[in-house]
Amino acid sequence: MAATNFKTENNTFRKLIGNGLTYRIPRFQRDYSWTSDEWEDLWMDMSATLKADGESAHYMGYLVLQSADDKTFDVIDGQQRLTTISIIVLAILKNLQRLIDSGNEPEANRRRKEQIQQTYVGYLDPVTLVARPKLSLNRNNNGYYQTYLVPLGHLPQRGFRASEHLLRKAFEWFDKKVAAYLKESTGDEGMRLAKLVEDISDRLFFTVITVTDELNAYKVFETLNARGVRLSATDLLKNYLFSVLDRGGETDHELRSLEDRWEAIVGRLQSENFPDFLRIHWNSRRSFARQADLFKTIRAQVRAPEAVFRLLREMEEDLDTYLALSVPEPSDWTREDKNLASALKSFRVRQPFPLLLAAKRIFDAPDFTGLLRATVVISMRFNVIGSYSAAEQERKYNEVAERVARRELTKLGPVLSAMRSIYPDDTTFQAAFAEKTIRTTDARNNRVVRFILCALEKHLSGQDYSFTSDAFNVEHVLPQNAPDGWGGFSNDDAEALVYRLGNMTLLQTGSNRELAAAGYADKRADYRKSGFAITRKLADDNAEWTPERIAAHQNWMARQATAIWRIAQLS
Numbered sequence: 080m081a082a083t084n085f086k087t088e089n090n091t092f093r094k095l096i097g098n099g100l101t102y103r104i105p106r107f108q109r110d111y112s113w114t115s116d117e118w119e120d121l122w123m124d125m126s127a128t129l130k131a132d133g134e135s136a137h138y139m140g141y142l143v144l145q146s147a148d149d150k151t152f153d154v155i156d157g158q159q160r161l162t163t164i165s166i167i168v169l170a171i172l173k174n175l176q177r178l179i180d181s182g183n184e185p186e187a188n189r190r191r192k193e194q195i196q197q198t199y200v201g202y203l204d205p206v207t208l209v210a211r212p213k214l215s216l217n218r219n220n221n222g223y224y225q226t227y228l229v230p231l232g233h234l235p236q237r238g239f240r241a242s243e244h245l246l247r248k249a250f251e252w253f254d255k256k257v258a259a260y261l262k263e264s265t266g267d268e269g270m271r272l273a274k275l276v277e278d279i280s281d282r283l284f285f286t287v288i289t290v291t292d293e294l295n296a297y298k299v300f301e302t303l304n305a306r307g308v309r310l311s312a313t314d315l316l317k318n319y320l321f322s323v324l325d326r327g328g329e330t331d332h333e334l335r336s337l338e339d340r341w342e343a344i345v346g347r348l349q350s351e352n353f354p355d356f357l358r359i360h361w362n363s364r365r366s367f368a369r370q371a372d373l374f375k376t377i378r379a380q381v382r383a384p385e386a387v388f389r390l391l392r393e394m395e396e397d398l399d400t401y402l403a404l405s406v407p408e409p410s411d412w413t414r415e416d417k418n419l420a421s422a423l424k425s426f427r428v429r430q431p432f433p434l435l436l437a438a439k440r441i442f443d444a445p446d447f448t449g450l451l452r453a454t455v456v457i458s459m460r461f462n463v464i465g466s467y468s469a470a471e472q473e474r475k476y477n478e479v480a481e482r483v484a485r486r487e488l489t490k491l492g493p494v495l496s497a498m499r500s501i502y503p504d505d506t507t508f509q510a511a512f513a514e515k516t517i518r519t520t521d522a523r524n525n526r527v528v529r530f531i532l533c534a535l536e537k538h539l540s541g542q543d544y545s546f547t548s549d550a551f552n553v554e555h556v557l558p559q560n561a562p563d564g565w566g567g568f569s570n571d572d573a574e575a576l577v578y579r580l581g582n583m584t585l586l587q588t589g590s591n592r593e594l595a596a597a598g599y600a601d602k603r604a605d606y607r608k609s610g611f612a613i614t615r616k617l618a619d620d621n622a623e624w625t626p627e628r629i630a631a632h633q634n635w636m637a638r639q640a641t642a643i644w645r646i647a648q649l650s
Contacts, residue, residue, distance in 0.1 A: 086289045092164060093280035095142075095287065096199055096213050101151050102144075104158045104217045107321035107338065110242030111220050111249075113159050118252050121163060128282040129275075135282065142285040145292065155318075157285070158216075163249060164283065165214050166228065168199045168276060170253035173231050174261065175272050188269040195276050200229060220246060293319050293378065313353045316374060317341055320387045337391060344394055347402065359429070360397045363436035364484045367477040400439040404432055413444075419451040425526045425546075428458040430473040434480040438494070441483060446491040453495055459644040460503045463527060464511050472501045495648050502649045505641050512637035513630075518578045519553055528553050532585050532613065535636060538643050540612035544585075554586040554614070556624055558596045566599050566624055576626060581633025585611040599624040 096102070124137045142157035154161055175192045179185045201212040216224045223243040227234050234247045260275065261268055321341075324334060348356050358373050368376040381390055403410035407420035423431065431454035438450050461467050479497045482488045488497060503511070519525040529546040532553065537543050544551070557568060557577050565573065576582055586594070586609060594602050606618035620635075621628045 088287055089284055090142075090287045091281055092139075092283045092285075093277075095285065096165075096280075099150070101211060101213055101215070102161065103151065103153050103215045104162070104220075105153050105155070105318045105322070106218045106325065107318045107334075108154075108158055108217045109317075110217060110240070111159065111162055111245050112242065113163055113249065114245065115248075115252060117159070118163065118249060121160075121167075122253070122256055125167075125279055125283065129278055137283055139283050139285045142287045144287060144289045145295075146289060147291060149289075152289070155290075160285075161214060162216060162220075162224075162246075164279070165199070166246070166249045167253045167257075167279065168195065169228055169231065170250055170257045171272050171276050172196065172200070173250075173254050174257045175269060176231055178269055178272075184267075184269055191269055191273045195273065199276065199280070219243075223247075293374070313345065316357070316377070319374075319378060320381065320390070323382065323387050324384050337388070340391055340395065344391075344398060347398060352405070355429075356398070356401050357394070359401060359432045359436060360394055362477045363397065363433040363480050364393060366481060367474060396440065397436045400436050401432070404435060413448070416448055416451055419448070419455050421547075422455045422530060423458060425523070425530055426455075426458050426463055427523060428454075428462050430462075430469055430476050431458070434476045434483065434494075437480040437483040441486065441489055442491065449491045450494060453491075453498070453646055456644045456646055457498065457502055459640075460508045461501055464508060464515050464640075465503050467503075475501045492648065495646060499649055502646060505645070505650050508644070509637045509641045512580070512640050513634050515580050515633075516578045517580060519555075519583070520559075525553060528580070528583055529585075531580065531640070532583065534643050535639055536585060536611055536613045538639050539616065542612070549588065551585050551587050551611070554584050554594070555582055556584065556599065556602065556617070557582050557629070560596065562596055565596065568626070572626055576629055579629055579633055580636055581629040581631075584614045584617050585609075586614060 127133045128135065128137050139160055140157075142161070143155040144152040144157075145155050146152045172192055172195060175188050175195070178188045179192065199213060212225060212229065215221050219240055220242055223239060223246055228246060228250055234250065236244070236247065239247075257272070257275070261271065264271070321334065321338065324337065345353050354370070354373075358368065358370050361368055361373065361377070365380075377390075381387055399410070403412050403416075404420050404423065407417040407424065410417065410420075412420070423429075435447075435451065435454065438447055442450065461472055462469065475498060479488065479494060482497065483494065488494050517524050517528055519528050526546065533544045533546040555577055557573060558565065559577055561568065561573050561577070563570065568576070584606070586606075594605055603618045603621075603624075606614045609615055609618075617632060621632065
């Protein structure tokens, strides 16, 4: 990002708003949403800076602004904080107005009120003589804010949006807090209120990032999110798309309808999942775009109202499929499809999602299930056992997804052929499986091992066990916490072999705890009585448990795995 398009500095609230600059919440930003929890936190933080032995300042976090002229700024991130601080200032002004109305030094307090209003709320433009507000809210909230809150008049309660009621309640909440603050100590009340405004404005400070356009703002969000700072890149995209509609002259009715549809999508996803959904959706229909390039790509291709309408329609079409892949159980998919999607979830493999979204739109049900099954097989071979580069795999899935979206590929067979390069062959897979180590101390890895062992059990006995069941556990023959010298294993051998797949099997939950660190002879006797064929086979085939027997058992497992996770057309 060019330095000329990006500026960052630390500013107090006074420096931000106590000058001729104005701030606007973009028209389609989300409505005011803070409640008493956030109000209480902010008031406590501010109050801590006002105590004699308190902190000298309170950090309010990042504020992302967009401006082309350094005079008028769109608030891209930070609107809830700016709006709430402005409401606190208005609550202080309301308390000053009460002093004036009650005859408490009316002239001095009137001058104080006018000065605070001009500095922090709004001022008279010296050229046009038109009143200019320092802060303008979004299209749903600005009317209530400017009409009722700023004039400090009566606050009506009927016939308003939920967010407008929150604005009113915030004002009333802080009005009471300011009044209580006045009663806590003695002295000139007007001076104390004026000093409260000064202290707040000097002791609340932000890290202000100013950019020149939406693309630079999105890059800021990507950078800060990578550093653990959660910002509303979703809101930025929404604002851009709806600004396209606004420029296109759409009516308020159409805009509100589209906004309701947008919020329904985000609500079902939860906002933190929206960027992932958007990228998978986009890549299921168009050329591959990395997350870092997504906003730039969308901005380049969605420039007219009809493109916005199309994007919303297409997102609605793909939403159920994405949700079913992400959280399979509540979906209306078949049991087989849910189980396959659950396997991908356990593997934490998402690279096939764009292809699966594209196929769901076009394939018939048997072909879609076949593709879902194939992605599980490829994921087992490529990701879980092979641990190959996911970047190469992701590009191949997206390349095939694009061809499916263009209807160049409309059946399962040709799609499988197109994915041959990310399907490790039988020899490669069997060799990798025979050497695989998976540390089951990680919960995800434990689920993967359970999945593998249950599949081996079904292949051997025909019994189908759910790998999520609590009725059994993964048994480590050489125990995870083996005592020194267990079974003649050296400490180095024990550490190297305990998490080899060949050292693991299935046991009913109670048996697993009872055997614990018992010797192999005792374990073997129990294994022979197990309800799991794979565990009985281990005991029957191995009179002792040594590094060589672990390798032999894992080689047997590898041969079975190659037959289980296999795509005949590609093998």
